[in-house]
Amino acid sequence: MTTEGFFVPARSPHNQLITALPEAELARLLPYLEPADMLLGAVIYESGCEMTHMYFPTTSIVSLLYVTKSGASAEIAVVGHEGVVGLPLIMGGRSTPSRALVQSGGEGFRLAANLMLQECERSGPVMHLLLRYTQSLITQMAQTAACNRHHSLDQQLCRWLLLRLDRLDSNELMMTQELIANMLGVRRESVTEAACRLHKAGIIDYSRGRLHVLDRDRLEKRTCECYAVVRKECERLLPATIAA
Numbered sequence: 001m002t003t004e005g006f007f008v009p010a011r012s013p014h015n016q017l018i019t020a021l022p023e024a025e026l027a028r029l030l031p032y033l034e035p036a037d038m039l040l041g042a043v044i045y046e047s048g049c050e051m052t053h054m055y056f057p058t059t060s061i062v063s064l065l066y067v068t069k070s071g072a073s074a075e076i077a078v079v080g081h082e083g084v085v086g087l088p089l090i091m092g093g094r095s096t097p098s099r100a101l102v103q104s105g106g107e108g109f110r111l112a113a114n115l116m117l118q119e120c121e122r123s124g125p126v127m128h129l130l131l132r133y134t135q136s137l138i139t140q141m142a143q144t145a146a147c148n149r150h151h152s153l154d155q156q157l158c159r160w161l162l163l164r165l166d167r168l169d170s171n172e173l174m175m176t177q178e179l180i181a182n183m184l185g186v187r188r189e190s191v192t193e194a195a196c197r198l199h200k201a202g203i204i205d206y207s208r209g210r211l212h213v214l215d216r217d218r219l220e221k222r223t224c225e226c227y228a229v230v231r232k233e234c235e236r237l238l239p240a241t242i243a244a
Helices: 025-033 087-091 113-120 125-150 153-165 176-184 186-201 217-224 225-238
Strands: 034-038 042-043 052-056 062-068 073-079 099-102 106-112 172-174 204-207 210-213
Touching: 025 113, 025 125, 034 052, 052 062, 052 113, 073 099, 073 125, 073 153, 073 176, 073 186, 087 113, 087 125, 106 113, 113 125, 125 153, 125 225, 153 172, 153 176, 153 186, 153 210, 153 217, 153 225, 176 186, 186 204
Parallel strands: none
Antiparallel strands: 034 106, 042 099, 052 106, 062 073, 062 099, 172 210, 204 210
């Protein structure tokens, strides 16, 4: 299936990295791209385990988490339709100390590790595109660390919500305050207080695991600069055009 110069899988919606590939490269990979149902709560890979595939989310969102020995966790990055899960494979390693957890269930594609490594050995457009995405992901990780250290929980919560809205086709998120607290690495009571302030301001509404953003513009005004830094870097490195 060809659309405006892009050769894309016959499944909609699409992953931005896949649709950004030149037609020749994607035509070579297309027979090996497997549809993947990414269920809420599923672990794509665990800390220290060998990776067998790279995953390209389309309607799902995956959280990359650091988990301590005590079982506490904190999110270091989030991946949606703009990216790929499993970058350590192309960086020379087959494992990572982080965990990849499906935070918002949906669909995606997966590609066997050996096939991706063969493609990257060509040092062509696929490798160049993945390296640009790697830079954008590193920016997100660094900005998350700075944000968690220097900005208020209210600002962190706004950034966290906005990053998810960018990866969904809806203003509604299915998640509990306990889950948000685990992602941010804070107490649930603290998230409850921050969410109440947004609720009273008329920016969000939530009940029984459903959080609905009512006013995105005001949500953006309440967050810190970290959200804009991450978004601009992603847009700069991953334009919606054929990879060069």
